[in-house]
Amino acid sequence: MERDEDALWREIVDNYDTAPDDGELPEAERRLQTEDVAEAPEAERRLQTEDVAEAPESGPPSDAVEPEPQLFAVPLPVPEPEEPPELRSWNDEGRYVPPPPERIPLPEPPRLLGWLGVFLAPVIALVALVLGHPFRGLLALLLVGWFVGGFLYLVHTMPDDPRDPWDDGSRV
Numbered sequence: 001m002e003r004d005e006d007a008l009w010r011e012i013v014d015n016y017d018t019a020p021d022d023g024e025l026p027e028a029e030r031r032l033q034t035e036d037v038a039e040a041p042e043a044e045r046r047l048q049t050e051d052v053a054e055a056p057e058s059g060p061p062s063d064a065v066e067p068e069p070q071l072f073a074v075p076l077p078v079p080e081p082e083e084p085p086e087l088r089s090w091n092d093e094g095r096y097v098p099p100p101p102e103r104i105p106l107p108e109p110p111r112l113l114g115w116l117g118v119f120l121a122p123v124i125a126l127v128a129l130v131l132g133h134p135f136r137g138l139l140a141l142l143l144v145g146w147f148v149g150g151f152l153y154l155v156h157t158m159p160d161d162p163r164d165p166w167d168d169g170s171r172v
Contacts (some may be wrong), residue, residue, distance in 0.1 A: 110153065117150025 106112065121143045128135055135143060 054141065114150035114157075115155040117146040118154065121147040121150070 109116065125135065125140075125143050134140075
């Protein structure tokens, strides 16, 4: 069995780029062409006789003129009539309108300076390097100190316990 499959695969690979012969019809198409008219249902027999009657007599039946395919037109959607302004207020009745969201609270000033040091100090240094004006001396030391100081402050002020002491992630 294994060798038969190998031979079949080799044959498929060998004939990969070759085009099939136009003269050979697949088995299903051969059956359709050789079916007897008597085996066809009544409606199909009527269609076949009508096609033969409509075919031009000068050519063989295979050269019969086929009708052009019809294009299917999709009807455009009908726009809904607009309601007068007096009725619009009644339609809006009962809809839920959420309250405006609360403002995001600003952190306390030392925590804000810590966050700015962690994010803003590297951005300032990177922009200065890209523009070709790197900071030297005391200004570079202040930027590095702001970054390290902000990071250490944020780590130091982190709470030791999680927000929800019972949430260990293993709920059933």
